Amino acid sequence: xxxxxxxxxxxxxxxxxxxxxxxxxxxxxxxxxxxxxxxxxxxxxxxxxxxxxxxxxxxxxxxxxxxxxxxxxxxxxxxxxxxxxxxxxxxxxxxxxxxxxxxxxxxxxxxxxxxxxxxxxxxxxxxxxxxxxxxxxxxxxxxxxxxxxxxxxxxxxxxxxxxxxxxxxxxxxxxxxxxxxxxxxxxxxxxxxxxxxxxxxxxxxxxxxxxxxxxxxxxxxxxxx
Amino acid sequence: xxxxxxxxxxxxxxxxxxxxxxxxxxxxxxxxxxxxxxxxxxxxxxxxxxxxxxxxxxxxxxxxxxxxxxxxxxxxxxxxxxxxxxxxxxxxxxxxxxxxxxxxxxxxxxxxxxxxxxxxxxxxxxxxxxxxxxxxxxxxxxxxxxxxxxxxxxxxxxxxxxxxxxxxxxxxxxxxxxxxxxxxxxxxxxxxxxxxxxxxxxxxxxxxxxxxxxxxxxxxxxxxxxxxxxxxxxxxxxxxxxxxxxxxxxxxxxxxx
Numbered sequence: 001x002x003x004x005x006x007x008x009x010x011x012x013x014x015x016x017x018x019x020x021x022x023x024x025x026x027x028x029x030x031x032x033x034x035x036x037x038x039x040x041x042x043x044x045x046x047x048x049x050x051x052x053x054x055x056x057x058x059x060x061x062x063x064x065x066x067x068x069x070x071x072x073x074x075x076x077x078x079x080x081x082x083x084x085x086x087x088x089x090x091x092x093x094x095x096x097x098x099x100x101x102x103x104x105x106x107x108x109x110x111x112x113x114x115x116x117x118x119x120x121x122x123x124x125x126x127x128x129x130x131x132x133x134x135x136x137x138x139x140x141x142x143x144x145x146x147x148x149x150x151x152x153x154x155x156x157x158x159x160x161x162x163x164x165x166x167x168x169x170x171x172x173x174x175x176x177x178x179x180x181x182x183x184x185x186x187x188x189x190x191x192x193x194x195x196x197x198x199x200x201x202x203x204x205x206x207x208x209x210x211x212x213x214x215x216x217x218x219x220x221x222x223x224x225x
Numbered sequence: 226x227x228x229x230x231x232x233x234x235x236x237x238x239x240x241x242x243x244x245x246x247x248x249x250x251x252x253x254x255x256x257x258x259x260x261x262x263x264x265x266x267x268x269x270x271x272x273x274x275x276x277x278x279x280x281x282x283x284x285x286x287x288x289x290x291x292x293x294x295x296x297x298x299x300x301x302x303x304x305x306x307x308x309x310x311x312x313x314x315x316x317x318x319x320x321x322x323x324x325x326x327x328x329x330x331x332x333x334x335x336x337x338x339x340x341x342x343x344x345x346x347x348x349x350x351x352x353x354x355x356x357x358x359x360x361x362x363x364x365x366x367x368x369x370x371x372x373x374x375x376x377x378x379x380x381x382x383x384x385x386x387x388x389x390x391x392x393x394x395x396x397x398x399x400x401x402x403x404x405x406x407x408x409x410x411x412x413x414x415x416x417x418x419x420x421x422x423x424x425x426x427x428x429x430x431x432x433x434x435x436x437x438x439x440x441x442x443x444x445x446x447x448x449x450x451x452x453x454x455x456x457x458x459x460x461x462x463x464x465x466x467x468x469x470x471x472x473x474x475x476x477x478x479x480x481x482x
Contacts, residue, residue: 056307056308058303058304058307061300061303061307062300065291065296065299065300065303069290069291069296069299070288070289070290070291071281071284071288073288073289073291073295074281074284074288075280075281075284078284087292087295087298090291090295090299091295091298091299091302094299094302094303095302095306098302098303098306098307099306107424108268109270109274112278112281113274113277113278114274116274116277116278116280116281117270117273117274117277119277120273120276120277120280121273124248128248159278159281159282162278162279162281162282163282166279166282166283177279178279178283180246180247181245181246181276181279181280181283182279182280182283186247187246187247202239202242205242205246206238206239206242209242209245209272209275209276209279210238210272210275212275212278212279213271213272213274213275216275216278
């Protein structure tokens with residue numbers, strides 16, 4: 001009783017053609033020779049846990065906390081310090097994650113990216129309410145950290161390509177991007193700190209984020225993760 | 226040389242960049258929503274996700290484990306969330322903020338009550354869950370929901386009335402062959418141009434009555450941004466995650482705006 005394929009076509013045929021977006025197809029720079037390659041014996045990422053969480057699987061809840069708890073706490077402490085406010089933020093983030101677990105689409109993005117996105121949005125809200133700068137920490141020297149961190153936590157393996165992509169950015173662009181994203185500095189604050197014009201700061205952030213997105217997409221498509 | 230893009234997509238990326246790092250004004254939020262409609266193929270979470278991963282990657286490891294106390298509170302929060310009947314007593318263990326916090330909860334409770342009364346009144350004192358799918362369809366149409374209809378000239382046909390804001394919709398079909406749910410069920414799929422990954426979203430399984438009709442609420446498994454087509458396939462009981470029938474183009478009915 002199905003209609004012939006010619007009547008409706010396949011899923012792809014049902015979609016409108018994509019709009020051209022060549023403007024942001026950034027050229028891929030050559031990898032920096034001083035960046036260590038990803039650990040060859042890194043275990044593959046485990047299956048996503050959020051779909052099970054969404055079904056109310058209590059063992060999955062525990063698994064999710066063990067898998068991402070340290071990362072979420074790390075983000076919270078970076079911006080809020082190590083006190084009760086950070087612990088409170090971790091609770092808020094996970095409550096939000098339980099609410100949004102059903103929205104996670106494993107085909108669209110890595111689970112870690114989804115968790116980080118939920119965590120970051122909650123932290124930005126809280127950070128803006130506090131109207132204060134995050135806890136002062138020096139900018140990360142990306143290159144030497146990779147190996148140490150990989151030895152420390154398993155889920156870090158998924159961040160190795162992100163660090164490698166960041167290391168490909170020009171130093172000025174990387175610094176501006178980290179000040180905006182990691183330190184939560186406003187664009188005018190970054191302009192003041194770096195001495196760069198505000199327009200350049202905005203351009204660096206935009207190009208930096210687009211570059212990270214494009215390069216991670218390439219790595220994903222190439223099965224490098 | 227690549228021609229410069231239309232201004233709107235450049236502006237869209239400007240706003241997405243700002244959204245990933247700084248708050249948008251209400252006017253900018255509205256502008257972003259309008260541009261999203263114009264450029265549905267741009268995944269609005271992409272830059273936010275890139276920022277989130279950069280944020281994570283900038284953390285200096287090793288990171289300390291969660292304390293046993295915090296882990297206990299997080300598990301209690303989860304238990305309270307997934308089982309609303311459970312008492313979320315661990316949340317009470319959070320540092321107390323005095324009577325100001327308590328008064329905040331009181332205000333929130335009053336607002337909740339007031340909202341409840343408004344919603345109750347808006348729906349003519351009928352709890353939403355009690356409405357039939359046909360009544361839901363009428364309500365959605367009255368609120369200006371979009372309508373997706375079958376274009377093919379064939380006995381089977383119908384429509385989907387869909388409201389993207391509330392993520393609610395109703396599928397109405399006629400002329401279908403009644404199914405034995407133990408052997409086969411119909412499954413609805415939503416082709417969403419707003420998703421980066423171009424697989425359709427599962428819209429739920431349903432059965433067709435003896436008279437060949439079905440009127441069922443649409444329950445997408447994921448948030449749907451820009452639906453372009455609703456399509457129905459025949460699947461094993463309970464439905465499937467990936468439709469082989471869909472890949473072959475074997476659609477029972479296709480509904481487009």
